[in-house]
Amino acid sequence: AQSVTQPDIHITVSEGASLELRCNYSYGATPYLFWYVQSPGQGLQLLLKYFSGDTLVQGIKGFEAEFKRSQSSFNLRKPSVHWSDAAEYFCAVVVSGGYNKLIFGAGTRLAVHP
């Protein structure tokens, strides 16, 4: 069965530091992958997506992610974190079988210290 694992439940970084959030997926074929962000009290907003092509994907707010098939990973990165990046981040993969159903990871909550 398809699954998504986000190994880190909480991460704390200092403002200006670099960030990497990990995501591992389980899927036989080429996956369609997403990263979403949820600010406190808000719905989810798409940061970026990977469907095919270039394995380094650029998103909004200065985020990027790299698809590595050999490692079944789709890690999210940002070179310099801002205090406004404090939020919860979700990795998701499209479920085979149509209808654009998604399976989400458990999420990583990011705290940013000044």
Added chain:
Amino acid sequence: DVKVTQSSRYLVKRTGEKVFLECVQDMDHENMFWYRQDPGLGLRLIYFSYDVKMKEKGDIPEGYSVSREKKERFSLILESASTNQTSMYLCATVQGGYNEQFFGPGTRLTVL
């Protein structure tokens, strides 16, 4: 821009009450979804709909039902609310094909 609205941001109900959560989208999307979000569990799919009057169970449908009478509106119904249904409920919508889902702001439901 796609707009997905949910009828309430916060809702408090009593055990045994019938609860309706409504979701409305303005982009004529075909597919609509209801998720519940709990700490440490991420988002779990309750039900989805791929057309008017069409619905499919998700991963955790027990205790819930849905209704889609019009394309833009998708309702989640808790027939008899229980305390273990206290959660954040998120609605999402997507056009056909492999595209991103667009989410509403969520409804935080507390069942006392």
